[in-house]
Amino acid sequence: MIELLAVSKTYNAGRVNEFSAVREVDLLIEPGRATALRGPSGSGKTTLLGLIGGLTRPSSGRVRLDGRDISALSERFLTELRRATFGFVFQQFQLIRGLSVLENVMLPATPSGRPYREVRARALRLLDDLGLAGRAEVKTQWLSGGEAQRVAIARALINDPKVILADEPTAHLDSALSRQILAILADLRAQGRTLIVSSHDPLVFEAGLVERVIDMRDGRVCGAGAPAGPVLS
Amino acid sequence: MVTMNTWIERQRALIDFSVANLGRRRGRNLGLFLAYTLLVFLLASVVLYGDALRREARLLLADAPELVVQRLAAGRHDLLPATWLEQVEGLRGVRGAEGRLWGYYFDPAVAANTTLLVPSASLSTSPPAPGQMVIGAALARARGLAVGDVLSLRGYDGKPYAFTLAGVLDADSELVSADLMQVNAADFRAFFGVDPGLYTDLVLRVANPREVRKVAEKVLQRLPGARVIAREEMRRTYEAAFNWRQGVLLTFLSTLMAAFALLAWDKASGLSAEERREIGILKAVGWETGDVLRMKLWEGALVSLCAFLAGYVLAWLHVFYADAPLFTAVLKGWSVLYPHFALAPRVDVAQIATLFFLTVLPFVAATVVPVWRAATLDPDEVMRE
Structure with missing residues (x-):
């Protein structure tokens, strides 16, 4: 269970370029479900995802994970939590150029101290599951958009997280590739993981993946809880 | 509680990543390695040669009246x-x-x-x-x-x-x-x-x-x-002469050191936007600030230790086996009649430690400080790009 209580995030506070990305958001996200944050560009979806996943701290308010206040955790505990509990799929894939697919997938496990063989075996299995079996040694800059996004998903799964946070996962993909990625995300949800997706791509809402849509505008939640189109119909 | 095995696995994974990371910027790191090796080679040559000459002079004067x-x-x-x-x-x-x-x-x-x-x-x-x-x-x-x-x-x-x-x-x-x-x-x-x-x-x-x-x-x-x-005065005169000559060379070398410091600062510390983004990615996927620093420390240590070893070994061969052709004119002092003599090879731990602290530590510091500044930023910058 993820709870947000009066969460606000202001950047560059006190300076001329101060702006509030998220304002007074109260939200309850149930485990094991797929939730979408929907809204135009600049509505605060990405910042809210970052706040939920412990990538940044709220300027005010609380974020709780299973009843535990994570907004007050020290950097070390927050990082550990982020590594163990959340898997991130970023909008621009955010793979490290020059490293191989396998090295990129293994990255989140590097500081965990897990045995190398075990991590490597899991990474190869994940790549196999995502249809990238023969691409393990390829440098990431040579991948197509669909392949890069699948590598990013494999990387998000390397530490077997309970929650997957995906920021605009179909933003740079054509319709066919988008459907492929959405099918993978649906599989993850079917495995019992909590899925939180930010998007304004109609394909995401038409795919039947999302069980709950949270509309956002100007940093505020304006319609929480409306089911997505196909589920509604 | 972090067990010893976990710690070793963690360092191993960090070293693996550091090596892969060094390989990504092969040209840059190779250039840095060569410049670094050259600096250590020159510095170590002057120090080794000066010391060896002083030792020879002391040995010879031991028999003097x-x-x-x-x-x-x-x-x-x-x-x-x-x-x-x-x-x-x-x-x-x-x-x-x-x-x-x-x-x-x-x-x-x-x-x-x-x-x-x-x-x-x-x-x-x-x-x-x-x-x-x-x-x-x-x-x-x-x-x-x-x-x-x-x-x-x-x-x-x-x-x-x-x-x-x-x-x-x-x-x-x-x-x-x-x-x-x-x-x-x-x-x-x-x-x-x-x-x-x-x-x-x-x-x-x-x-x-x-x-x-x-x-x-x-x-x-x-x-x-x-x-x-007194013999003691002659010994001091020799020492002063060799020290002076070594000082002259080191003064010349100081310009080289300054050039290297600039190069190292630029290459090692000047974080490009790409590197900052990568540090953000690492933090976002679960790396602590300390992990990023450790990885950079390993990177700096791998480059500087290898360059230090290579430079020192080359200097050793240059001085003790090749008769130090680069410094003969200045350090031996004869302008026409150059003596040929084999200096006794010797390794001085204190001397290595001094050279090490003069060359390796500043480089590692130059690498780590800016990384630390970038690594303490919130990782959500990566998401907001």
Whole structure:
């Protein structure tokens, strides 16, 4: 269970370029479900995802994970939590150029101290599951958009997280590739993981993946809880 | 609780990643490695060479007499009478005294100053026979002489004096014997016009090193016009000369060091937007600030340690096996007659530690500080790009 209580995030506070990305958001996200944050560009979806996943701290308010206040955790505990509990799929894939697919997938496990063989075996299995079996040694800059996004998903799964946070996962993909990625995300949800997706791509809402849509505008939640189109119909 | 195995696995994974990361920027890192190796090579060469020279000089001076007595006439070095020898021989504490004959000679054939001298009677080898000469190895090379050749020198009266080369001095002492010519006493006196009963200076052997100063004082009391030089003073003069030469080289090298510091700062510390983004990614996927720093430390350590080792080994080979061709002119000091001699190879832990702290630590600091600044930022920057 993820709870947000009066969460606000202001950047560059006190300076001329101060702006509030998220304002007074109260939200309850149930485990094991797929939730979408929907809204135009600049509505605060990405910042809210970052706040939920412990990538940044709220300027005010609380974020709780299973009843535990994570907004007050020290950097070390927050990082550990982020590594163990959340898997991130970023909008621009955010793979490290020059490293191989396998090295990129293994990255989140590097500081965990897990045995190398075990991590490597899991990474190869994940790549196999995502249809990238023969691409393990390829440098990431040579991948197509669909392949890069699948590598990013494999990387998000390397530490077997309970929650997957995906920021605009179909933003740079054509319709066919988008459907492929959405099918993978649906599989993850079917495995019992909590899925939180930010998007304004109609394909995401038409795919039947999302069980709950949270509309956002100007940093505020304006319609929480409306089911997505196909589920509604 | 982090167990030992977890810690080892973690460091191993970080090193794996660091190596992969270094491989990504091969050109940049190779350039840095080469510049770094060159710097360590030059610095280590100067330090190793300077130290080795000082050590050789110390070893040679270990056999030198404790005191040298000279006569000063109106502040100028002058020949001294044999009676002086009798006066100091009886001094308490003096184990032995001997009159020496030596003088400088400008050899126009090689355009170099040489030293003519009569070998000490205390040496096991006998002085050259009349009309014969033994010379230093550097001089033999410069003049292209071999044993049996005849050498003609112009004496004090302008007449030529011919000497047959009877031998070349042992290369072990070449640092100070490069320009020596040894003759017997009679030939020396004839060549320089020195009357019998006169010496260039006296050498005194003092049995107890703690009495050297006292004996010097007694000599001065007995011989008011004398100048007394202690072996310790000669050692200090050598040290000062080598230190000065080493200092000159290090001054030149300091410009190189400054250039390297700029290069290292630029290459290692100037984080590109790409690197900042990568640090953000690492933090976003679960790396702590400390993990990022550790990874960068490993990277810096791998480059700098390898470069340090390579530079030091090259410097060692350069100094002890190749006779340090880069620094001969400055450090050895002879302008015409360069001595050839093999320096005894030696590894000094304190010296390595000094070089290490001067080169490796600043580099690692230059690498880590900006990374630390980038790594303490919130990782959500990556998401907001």
